[in-house]
Amino acid sequence: MPTPHDQFFSLVHEHLNQQTLVKLVLGNYLGPITDLVRVQVRPVTIKGQACLSFVHRHQTKDIIKNLPVDEGLKALQSMVGQEFRNAHLLTPSEEIQLAISKKGKATLRFGKSENNESTSQEHNRQKERLLALDRPFLTALGVTDAKQTLIPAMSRKWKQINKFIEVFSSALASSQLAKSPNIHVVDFGSGKGYLTFAIHDYLANSLALNAQVTGVDLKQDMVELGNTAASKLGLQGLRFDHGDVRNYQAGTVNVMIALHACDIATDYAIHMGIRTGADIVMCSPCCHKQIRPQLLSPHPLRPILQHGVHLGQEAEMLTDGLRALLLEACGYDTQVFEFISLEHTNKNKMILATKRASGAPDKAAETLAQIQDIKSFYQIQEHCLESLLKAEGRLPSASSAKTTHSV
Template identity: 55%
Template sequence: MFTHLIPDAAPPAAQADASVRFQRLLATALANGSFVKLLLSKYVGEEAQLERLMVREVLLRGERQLSLLWRYQTRDITKNLPLAEGLDLLATLMGAQFHSAHLQTQGEEVQLVFSRKGRPSLRMGRATPAAVPVVAEAGHDKEKQRYLELGRPFWLDLGLSHLVRGEAQLVPAMSRKWKQINKFIEIFAAALKNSGLAESADVHVADFGSGKGYLTFAMHDWLHSQGKQAHVTGVELREDMVRLCNEAAQRHAMAGLRFDHGDVRSYTPLRLDVMIALHACDIATDHAIHFGLRTGARVIMCSPCCHKQIRPQMQMPAQLRPLLQHGIHLGQEAEMVTDGLRALLLEAEGYDTQVFEFVALEHTSKNKMILAVKRSQPLSAARRAELQAQIAEIKRFYGLREQCLETLLAA
């Protein structure tokens, strides 16, 4: 069910904001990989028999593009455009030629409707579960939807694939993980492009808490397929996992891929472009983010869990006491405050930051990702002061004495 956010009777500035906000939601959905489809309808232009415009994402020759299908009464016309060009075109069409835009993402549905006088209103609601795939697919068929090749021999070593009549096939129980790995690479590829690293001849990556190495191998393989000299290191505390992954990397002569025994607090690379730490417990995420900042990483990707530091400190504001008296709500609030502060601190350090729910790598029901990409231009002193004031106000509101990442940065 949709919630009506900005009515037709709203002031002109709010009406304009409805259209702008819809365009931002569309761009964000494409950036974080949650985009499913877009439908433009209620055509008011001059082309005879044109009924609607349907938009989906495809992968063509390794490049993400928008596939636009103009549906007429008697024929269809399809055109594929790069993401930026496609978004610009859609912005000119909404309101001018189509009076309804319906965006579907993996978590919500957003509808932008224009009245006869051209006044926009925005409605939002949760997506129907049956209509949303686990992973938004991109491409013309299932083979083209994958960033990785299942036939690579190291997947056999890691137990993701097995041989059936001499041919590598996905282990049925690993099908969900295979989709998740490809989803991660999709986000990873977009982050590299936004950071400028897509133009670099070589890329240095550290994956902390690499475990069995699924993502570590995947990143190395994908970077290599893009013609780059990949230097990817998995850092893991469990020695048996380090040994297993190193043996597989050496067996298949994967130059530039290695696994070290250690953790984020003791590891010191010579160069780091991308810092990854998934499922880092509690303040281990803060140490990982701080490590990425200290080493000047241009991309930081974290998936935090076990938000323990903030919760015992939180003093329930009087306005929220009726809500936060329930333990589950207090836990959710602590999680939101913790990751919200981390995002603000990253922005204050000169990063464009997004926080979004990512497909769970360990089959958990909830998995949040913090994605930070270093800006090409330094942050202004005024914006930095504004962010620091916001952080201080949040801490005051909840009565927080300390947040680990802020303490590490101050030191």
């Protein structure tokens, strides 16, 4: 006759195969790790492979390990009864508990489930890309309270953080970094560090990558705030530096982020990304002061652009459009789209660039000619990013671009 332990894991196998396993929770820990509270296990799909995601809940941090199903089941069987005396199996309709007494007697109990979570593998894969509210850093930064419940005033910020991770996750999957175990991210203008902590959590815990994430800010108090929180949480590979994007020495960068850098600070940030060979560049520009005073209102647009609001919108479109084209000339594929504001302003545009794979067609000559045509039409004399790239010899001169265009 099968033991309760065998019966329990037979049910685990059955619900996994039927895709009705919502989650497993292991409790009553007896092992040597003093601050380990419990382990939660969910079925997920990562890069097309069925896996079990183990979340080891400690008092101040979570550690996530994703294992192929067979390997994960072996790990589970070795943990239950040896390190954990309680195991709960949750399905859409019932909760099954395996309880092991101090004397080693195992009992299987069945009850009605009060769980409302979806068991869809597609749903779980989507959730895997987003953050859970019980992440410790959210409490440290004041997004959730001590019970890990969302603070109502932070609901908008919570949505923004998740949206950012969603966009980043998609960019990462389509980039050359998708197969890299080591990633260095630099976040310029990191502020209170909401996104800096979030991207570190996603890379280090959700994806189990060797991630080094650096937040850079001009305000020393924000730097100290971030470093203090990271230290208290015991986070490895996360730090905050005091610095200016114009002269910060970043070393090798894989992902360059700059959200709401004012005016030409965005150009310096993009230049930093290109110069350091970043595979992903993410910018949400703020203010567009450099181009606007240079603009002439060409015929037949003059009657429209006589209105200041239209001229401002035109300056914004041209500044960011030229930034995207300059990135393309330097070997990136770019997207410009509306993004949820991360600072509660109407500045919600994002420039997202991913480096092209080696061997992809060179679009530099054609793109530079397009840039020159646009500048000539609007009589734009200088664009900061273009000047920075030319100063390093990364772009040919305007006359060279015209010659290439006329051939």
